[in-house]
Amino acid sequence: MIKGIIFDLDGTLVDSLVDLADSMNRVLKNKNYPTHSLAEYQYFIGNGIRNLVREALPEAAQDEVVITQCFEAMMEDYTQHCLDKTRPYPGIIELLEQVNHKEIKCAVLSNKVDDLTKKIVRELFPKQRFEEVIGTRFDIPRKPNPEGALLISDSLQIPTSELLFVGDTGVDMKVAQNAQIRSVGVTWGYRTREELVEHGAQHLISDPSELLQLLNGEYQMRVVEIKGNEREDAFQIRREVFVEEQRVPLQDEFDEYDEPGAPARHILVEYENKAAATGRVRWVGDTAKLERICVRASLRKYGLGSVVVQALEKIAQEEGFHKAKIHAQTQAQSFYNKLGYVQVSEEFMEDGIPHIVMERKL
Template identity: 55%
Template sequence: MKFEGVIFDLDGTLVDSLEDIADSMNSVLQGCGFPSHDLRSYKRFIGNGIKNLVSEALPETFRTEELIDKCYNFMVEKYRYNFVNKTRPYDGIAEMLTELTARKIILTVFSNKADELTKKVVKALLPSWKFEAIIGSSNDIPRKPNPFGALLISRQLSIAPENLIYVGDSDLDMQTANSAGMYAVGALWGYRTKEELVSNGAQYLLYRPLDLIKLL
């Protein structure tokens, strides 16, 4: 099979944003008088958008729609100013992107992070590589595992889904890839486990970023 492009998840795949997200949300929780969480907990919370993260982080008995909305607004505002304090590309990402570019493989990003922040993170931390499409969640783009965004990228690039590799670190990414008819690849350096990736349809596993080149 000839692969012509790659769709990357962002958080937990290209960049490690765990600490900035945790710091921002813990600040919101503390400001509201609630207990904070450790990084291990945030590995579970991340992946399905900030609003879901806010809901998961709040004590279960306080998860009213009104409070979730209030804390979501606080979180978005806090994270908007702290999204690259500690966030960095994973080791090996730069070399992988350079090698893919040299092989004329098209690079794209599809994230459940808000579209505005997705574009800001890529611009700030991955400026040396050209991404033909960068898409986050919005009113027009439903969150993963809905494959709409992945299939939109396929249409924009005029590349058939079966000729696209989809790389992510979570169950939602593997479900999205398979629903879109793309080649599902799990990144083992991310926030979730090998078992989760395999049980949700990973067709190939990466132990380090440059392992992706073996598929080409």
């Protein structure tokens, strides 16, 4: 169950593009450098204001002395104008009110300097509750380093497995991956859907209300390790998906690792009190092998496949394993890429279906 959400700020909670662009363009104009369009600034934003300054300067002017001078001028101007036109995106206030009502803890982690991050959140969200608001500080590396996200996890006393990270850039998706937090990419911000997917977004949403739908789904979901009657529920899902849909022979689908007492651990995901997804993990040398991962056809839009993988990875970590392996169907490669898995083999056939071996460090 999700108990906390870490939000990016610029491009996720607030549209700050015009104020950032206006301030930087005033600095450039005063230095007789070319200015830039809003479309260009969309790709300068996301790695902190100093990096924005570096990107905005002509290549010939990108030495550290000039960058520092322009950064100081930018900070002076932007500090005075950071709230001129910056506003929450439509639907964000309502989203935060609902999240607060659910008693889900909220935090902000931004690559914007810390005092301005706090100022914008304080002024634009006076009635919304944030447990932590952290921007760039000398003692915390910038995203995608996971240290800030892990600090928030510790401060909220919520394990990373029960957090979401919501952001609009590849940097946000990478920090979530590095901290082993489920990632939600928002497409109303400054970067493309393709960038979010390329950097591992596990969920994509195009409107703040869709995050509520995701959370509502979480509140109707339960992950259990299989015991007793749950075993038959899990096996029925596998029969539906692998045997009936994909035509895997029944005798090939079930093996000795499905027997009680076998050296494998199975999980079942229930959604709205119904058996929805399953998977198992067993040990092959120093590697945890994730297998038999499947979701009922009618429930494949709720991100339950990611839930199964993460639950199995958590079991593997508890058992002391630091590497996971999957024989992934080739058609599912992009799904596993989003979860941090990389291809380590050529394509091969298994049960008449093209597969590849994929691995990731835990």
